[in-house]
Amino acid sequence: MAVFEVPVLSIKNLNKQYGPGCSQCKGGESAYLVKNYCQVCGTVYACRDVSFDVFPGEVLGIVGESGSGKSTLMQCLYFDQEVSAGEAYLADYENGMKNLFQESSQQQRYIRNHVMGKVYQNPILGLKMNFSSIGNIAENLIAAGSRDVGMMEGKGTALLNKVNIPVHRRKEAPKNFSGGMQQRVQIAKALSNNPPLLLLDEVTTGLDLSVQASVLDLIKNLQRELNISIVLVSHDLGVIRMLADRTLVMLEGKVIEQGLTDQILEDPQHPYTQQLVHSLL
Amino acid sequence: MNTAYNFAFFDEGSKREIRRATLKAIAIPGYQVPFASREMPIGRGWGTGGLQLTLSLIGRNDVLKVIDQGSDESVNAVNIKKLVCDTTGVETTEHTEEATLIQSRHRIPEVPLRKGQILVLQVPLPEPLRYYEPSESQTKKLHAEKEYSGAWLMLFEQIMKYGSMTTGADHPVLVNGRYVMAPSPIPRYDNPKMQQNDALILLGAGREKKVYAVPPYTKVVSLDFDDYHFQPESFEGKHCRLCGSTGVFLDELVDEAANKTVYQCNDTSYCLEKLNEVEKVGVN
Numbered sequence: 001m002a003v004f005e006v007p008v009l010s011i012k013n014l015n016k017q018y019g020p021g022c023s024q025c026k027g028g029e030s031a032y033l034v035k036n037y038c039q040v041c042g043t044v045y046a047c048r049d050v051s052f053d054v055f056p057g058e059v060l061g062i063v064g065e066s067g068s069g070k071s072t073l074m075q076c077l078y079f080d081q082e083v084s085a086g087e088a089y090l091a092d093y094e095n096g097m098k099n100l101f102q103e104s105s106q107q108q109r110y111i112r113n114h115v116m117g118k119v120y121q122n123p124i125l126g127l128k129m130n131f132s133s134i135g136n137i138a139e140n141l142i143a144a145g146s147r148d149v150g151m152m153e154g155k156g157t158a159l160l161n162k163v164n165i166p167v168h169r170r171k172e173a174p175k176n177f178s179g180g181m182q183q184r185v186q187i188a189k190a191l192s193n194n195p196p197l198l199l200l201d202e203v204t205t206g207l208d209l210s211v212q213a214s215v216l217d218l219i220k221n222l223q224r225e226l227n228i229s230i231v232l233v234s235h236d237l238g239v240i241r242m243l244a245d246r247t248l249v250m251l252e253g254k255v256i257e258q259g260l261t262d263q264i265l266e267d268p269q270h271p272y273t274q275q276l277v278h279s280l281l
Numbered sequence: 282m283n284t285a286y287n288f289a290f291f292d293e294g295s296k297r298e299i300r301r302a303t304l305k306a307i308a309i310p311g312y313q314v315p316f317a318s319r320e321m322p323i324g325r326g327w328g329t330g331g332l333q334l335t336l337s338l339i340g341r342n343d344v345l346k347v348i349d350q351g352s353d354e355s356v357n358a359v360n361i362k363k364l365v366c367d368t369t370g371v372e373t374t375e376h377t378e379e380a381t382l383i384q385s386r387h388r389i390p391e392v393p394l395r396k397g398q399i400l401v402l403q404v405p406l407p408e409p410l411r412y413y414e415p416s417e418s419q420t421k422k423l424h425a426e427k428e429y430s431g432a433w434l435m436l437f438e439q440i441m442k443y444g445s446m447t448t449g450a451d452h453p454v455l456v457n458g459r460y461v462m463a464p465s466p467i468p469r470y471d472n473p474k475m476q477q478n479d480a481l482i483l484l485g486a487g488r489e490k491k492v493y494a495v496p497p498y499t500k501v502v503s504l505d506f507d508d509y510h511f512q513p514e515s516f517e518g519k520h521c522r523l524c525g526s527t528g529v530f531l532d533e534l535v536d537e538a539a540n541k542t543v544y545q546c547n548d549t550s551y552c553l554e555k556l557n558e559v560e561k562v563g564v565n
Binding site: 105106109128131132134135138139142143147148149150152153171 | 413422425426427428430431433434437438440441442505506507508509
């Protein structure tokens with residue numbers, strides 16, 4: 001059992017603020033704060049003391065309204081943004097002994113290329129739109145050190161096959177694809193180096209319902225098949241209910257409630273969560 | 282020699298600034314050093330980067346050779362030569378062997394460079410990752426982190442599209458195991474000449490305001506894949522129609538009257554030297 005108790009990813013007291021902060025709002029608790037915005041100095045506290053663990057094979061959902069700090073949190077995890085304070089440990093990197101946020105940018109790039117995959121809400125951020133789909137996947141493989149064209153083509157084709165992109169379109173650029181297809185190419189790209197951890201940021205937002213369903217199906221299948229851990233951000237409770245084992249609710253940069261997804265949805269404790277659950281159509 | 286200008290056209294301060302950038306470039310092989318590209322009496326994009334390097338380096342005892350796509354007599358080469366000679370009074374030559382300073386557009390001469398020579402190459406686009414990443418601040422970061430997957434990705438795309446690497450010129454190279462560099466649009470054929478070269482190779486981009494260098498005896502490796510190796514252009518079974526040389530970079534010409542394809546040395550001075558050798562034999 002002990003093996004299962006080691007978290008894949010462990011986040012401790014992650015803070016992210018935009019602005020220097022002032023004597024009135026230091027510490028993040030003050031009468032001058034409107035939500036997470038300081039009226040005196042204009043600082044925004046996007047993430048405040050966020051801590052959580054992700055265990056092997058688990059899907060962790062993060063819900064919250066827009067502006068609650070979900071995406072900022074994901075960007076910090078993928079080093080797209082620098083954190084203001086906090087620690088992160090990955091079991092697959094240096095045995096979970098090194099704080100990822102304090103590694104050099106080269107090392108962070110190594111972690112991005114080898115131990116993590118990310119799917120962005122907007123495919124433009126995750127894909128090179130003018131390069132071929134298979135090239136996009138190869139980009140990750142090259143970054144992880146592969147210099148074998150045959151192997152990369154084979155692996156890229158297999159991955160695109162897995163996400164239901166027709167083989168004859170593999171050399172086409174994602175800019176010619178529909179939104180759902182672009183999203184599936186992104187997923188294939190994120191999976192290319194068999195990362196133990198996958199970050200999904202609002203992957204189905206903006207897709208029509210049938211496409212949404214097929215993308216969700218795909219994620220579910222891949223997760224079962226490859227047993228990867230997933231951190232999944234969404235404001236859509238339906239998506240969270242379908243995929244997440246455990247859920248965090250965020251509001252104004254803070255985690256206000258966490259627990260098993262069923263528990264959160266059936267018996268919400270925090271007023272905001274109650275409102276969120278009850279507004280579900 | 283025109284004495285209305287300072288020696289070598291530039292004022293001493295300008296020359297010193299360019300030389301300082303050049304020294305830094307030599308100290309960090311393949312790294313693009315920014316420099317304050319001067320206004321020149323020729324337009325940017327016509328060799329101003331190379332010309333500024335030449336002017337900043339030239340001394341009274343130098344012997345200058347200028348080539349443009351292998352030719353000593355093209356308009357561009359002649360005009361650059363005229364400008365330098367007019368403001369310095371140095372001697373010019375067509376023989377690669379005799380020159381101490383060679384400014385070249387898009388070719389490394391056929392005659393191997395020797396110790397002590399300086400080859401200055403004119404560069405239109407110094408950034409090998411530009412097509413992959415349009416932002417300069419991002420490419421700087423990529424160089425700093427030695428993140429060159431973009432360079433290989435561009436070659437991978439060519440293989441996917443055309444079945445082989447199709448860079449006709451400017452095939453990216455890894456210099457001294459650290460920086461990926463655009464060797465200026467020299468044909469692939471000239472890439473291997475950079476490896477462990479005896480001469481100093483300087484590259485100047487006037488419009489992009491960058492100087493970089495390959496010092497003598499530096500490791501220069503053309504990028505390729507394990508299963509798709511770098512291959513220079515092959516001229517097997519072909520020879521120059523004038524001097525009969527083989528194993529040199531040849532231009533392909535179509536003789537429309539005879540409806541035939543013929544080949545000729547791209548390096549005109551090399552071809553001329555070969556022809557003169559043949560004639561000497563005839564005289565004896």
